[in-house]
Amino acid sequence: MLSWILALSCDDRPGIVAAVTGLLRDQGGNITEAQQFNDAHSDRFFMRVAFDIADGPAFRNAFTSLAESFTMDWHIRDADRPTRTLILVSKFDHCLVDLLYRTRMNELDIDIVGIISNHPRDAIRISNLHGAPFHHCPVTKETRADQEAAIRQIIDDSGAELIVLARYMQILSDGLARDLAGRCINIHHSFLPGFKGARPYHQAHRRGVKMIGATAHFVTPDLDEGPIIAQGVEAISHADTPDRLIAKGRSIEQRVLARAVKAYSEDRVFMNGQRTVVFD
Numbered sequence: 001m002l003s004w005i006l007a008l009s010c011d012d013r014p015g016i017v018a019a020v021t022g023l024l025r026d027q028g029g030n031i032t033e034a035q036q037f038n039d040a041h042s043d044r045f046f047m048r049v050a051f052d053i054a055d056g057p058a059f060r061n062a063f064t065s066l067a068e069s070f071t072m073d074w075h076i077r078d079a080d081r082p083t084r085t086l087i088l089v090s091k092f093d094h095c096l097v098d099l100l101y102r103t104r105m106n107e108l109d110i111d112i113v114g115i116i117s118n119h120p121r122d123a124i125r126i127s128n129l130h131g132a133p134f135h136h137c138p139v140t141k142e143t144r145a146d147q148e149a150a151i152r153q154i155i156d157d158s159g160a161e162l163i164v165l166a167r168y169m170q171i172l173s174d175g176l177a178r179d180l181a182g183r184c185i186n187i188h189h190s191f192l193p194g195f196k197g198a199r200p201y202h203q204a205h206r207r208g209v210k211m212i213g214a215t216a217h218f219v220t221p222d223l224d225e226g227p228i229i230a231q232g233v234e235a236i237s238h239a240d241t242p243d244r245l246i247a248k249g250r251s252i253e254q255r256v257l258a259r260a261v262k263a264y265s266e267d268r269v270f271m272n273g274q275r276t277v278v279f280d
């Protein structure tokens with residue numbers, strides 16, 4: 001028996017859970033974990049089922065007609081296959097090094113299929129990328145379209161399923177952001193919706209806040225407006241300079257991004273309009 005994940009969403013109505021679990025039973029499946037949520041606000045139903053079954057592809061075929069009858073958005077994935085992940089980074093490499101380490105320690109079930117930076121390899125002061133190909137994709141306002149074409153080619157060639165902006169400080173065009181909808185996660189170094197845009201720690205210092213934070217969100221054409229997946233905060237004091245806030249912020253960004261990538265790679269994250277559903 002192999003382990004599989006079924007993730008689905010559809011307009012809510014009676015009988016969805018019974019239909020799904022009934023088919024799993026009829027197909028010889030054994031549920032090992034299940035979560036569901038009905039959002040009364042959007043009237044959308046969300047469900048994640050982990051199950052063991054002898055023939056996953058056969059179940060996928062059998063599930064297709066049921067999914068059509070409920071007009072579901074759904075997918076079934078081999079639970080033991082790591083999520084192919086491409087990481088984009090600019091000058092600050094603390095989130096990249098953290099993702100590499102957590103992956104090496106099997107905390108994250110991802111396969112890092114490439115690293116893209118708009119800065120050259122020697123600007124990334126990480127000696128060991130654990131075999132992940134490095135791609136230098138410099139960009140200026142004049143070359144943004146060509147640079148994004150190169151990024152699209154690397155996404156296609158690497159078979160990346162998830163794109164992570166791990167402190168990548170370039171704004172993706174509306175077209176690229178739209179084409180990566182639901183599979184591109186950014187770590188923003190503030191507790192959104194506060195302090196959007198560049199230099200949020202300086203904004204925080206200027207405002208005199210007593211907490212700072214970080215936000216992992218899906219990337220959309222609207223800067224820092226995408227559906228939020230995970231957030232974290234930490235108390236600060238009047239004595240913290242902007243540089244001290246930047247230093248304190250690094251560990252918050254690392255843990256919040258890792259939490260979002262882990263949840264995504266385990267099919268626990270669902271887009272729900274401008275919001276998300278995230279199953280623990």
Ligand SMILES: Nc1nc2c(c(=O)[nH]1)N[C@@H](CN(C=O)c1ccc(C(=O)N[C@@H](CCC(=O)O)C(=O)O)cc1)CN2
Nearest residue numbers: 169170171172177186187188197198219220221223224
């Ligand atoms: N389409 C989107 N692209 C990106 C998003 C997003 O939400 N939607 N998030 C950013 C990350 N980010 C904050 O988290 C951010 C990055 C860059 C800037 C910015 O003003 N960049 C300037 C250039 C800065 C430089 O060259 O150092 C620019 O691109 O003109 C603001 C916020 C990643 N992309």
